[in-house]
Amino acid sequence: MKIQSIKTVYFSATGNTKNVVKLIGETIARNMNLSYKEIDFTLPQAHKDSYEFTKEELVIFGTPVYAGRVPNKVLPMIQGLFQGNDAFAVPVVTFGNRNYDNALIELRNELENNHFHTIAAGAFVAQHAFTDQLATMRPGKSDQEEIRGFAKRIVTIVEMIQTLGEIPKPVHVKGIEPIPPYYTPLGIDGKPAKFLKAKPKTKSNCDHCDLCVKVCPMGSINSEDPSKIDGICIKCQACVKKCPKQAKYFDDPAFLSHVEMLKRNYQRAAKNEIFVSDGRENEIQ
Numbered sequence: 255m256k257i258q259s260i261k262t263v264y265f266s267a268t269g270n271t272k273n274v275v276k277l278i279g280e281t282i283a284r285n286m287n288l289s290y291k292e293i294d295f296t297l298p299q300a301h302k303d304s305y306e307f308t309k310e311e312l313v314i315f316g317t318p319v320y321a322g323r324v325p326n327k328v329l330p331m332i333q334g335l336f337q338g339n340d341a342f343a344v345p346v347v348t349f350g351n352r353n354y355d356n357a358l359i360e361l362r363n364e365l366e367n368n369h370f371h372t373i374a375a376g377a378f379v380a381q382h383a384f385t386d387q388l389a390t391m392r393p394g395k396s397d398q399e400e401i402r403g404f405a406k407r408i409v410t411i412v413e414m415i416q417t418l419g420e421i422p423k424p425v426h427v428k429g430i431e432p433i434p435p436y437y438t439p440l441g442i443d444g445k446p447a448k449f450l451k452a453k454p455k456t457k458s459n460c461d462h463c464d465l466c467v468k469v470c471p472m473g474s475i476n477s478e479d480p481s482k483i484d485g486i487c488i489k490c491q492a493c494v495k496k497c498p499k500q501a502k503y504f505d506d507p508a509f510l511s512h513v514e515m516l517k518r519n520y521q522r523a524a525k526n527e528i529f530v531s532d533g534r535e536n537e538i539q
């Protein structure tokens with residue numbers, strides 16, 4: 255078995271996951287002198303396609319962590335759109351300084367179910383989509399060094415697999431099985447903050463450029479009137495972050511209370527954690 259190309263596959267509403275998997279993929283491709291391609295399945299048009307891989311490919315597969323797991327609207331996409339056909343894979347999640355809980359183990363399991371062979375995995379800290387006051391500007395320089403170091407570890411693993419010619423066991427990662435329910439967001443009073451139905455509001459300076467319509471992963475923003483949210487809102491913050499007029503915002507009290515709670519309680523710098531397929535846990539200190 256010989257890996258011939260590197261692919262990155264990602265859902266990334268606000269760009270963190272994209273940046274992390276790209277850095278991993280490009281570093282591996284450069285070090286192994288292989289071709290490199292990206293599959294971005296964030297936007298609705300990409301949800302109509304299906305994606306097949308081969309045993310000559312190594313796929314770096316990334317999603318953000320939402321409520322301690324793979325985002326619940328992304329899970330069916332992963333289950334339905336991707337066929338590994340014995341490709342090798344590296345599950346990667348990014349999280350906003352609270353915790354990745356069971357997202358990495360969930361992603362690993364889904365990839366294995368889809369006939370990928372997972373050989374390494376990583377959970378990386380990235381600025382929280384809800385506020386720039388959590389994991390501010392991460393991944394920073396030292397995170398990027400760790401991410402590049404992880405990519406080089408993957409190169410060594412691939413070389414080892416190619417030499418031995420054996421498919422390793424699924425990579426061991428941190429997490430609980432069976433996968434427990436989603437993390438319950440809390441407010442500043444420590445009680446559950448219920449903001450499932452919250453949707454972004456629109457300020458009067460909106461000039462109807464329609465960018466928010468184009469960047470919504472759920473295709474939920476009305477193109478005639480972008481202040482109307484017709485479909486599901488996953489609170490990903492793509493419209494808020496990408497609006498050139500800063501015209502989109504959330505004012506739901508439960509949502510704001512949760513963000514405040516996160517800012518109060520999760521200021522310590524969370525660590526990136528990596529796992530490789532020798533059956534042992536390897537956390538970056």
Ligand SMILES: Cc1cc2nc3c(=O)[nH]c(=O)nc-3n(C[C@H](O)[C@H](O)[C@H](O)COP(=O)(O)O)c2cc1C
Nearest residue numbers: 266267268269270271318320321322350352353383
């Ligand atoms: C709806 C939602 C839920 C989130 N839940 C968590 C969480 O449980 N733990 C955490 O540390 N970060 C959480 N985050 C932060 C994201 O995981 C983080 O910002 C991620 O890097 C976003 O990835 P993206 O830029 O690729 O969309 C959440 C973000 C959103 C939008």
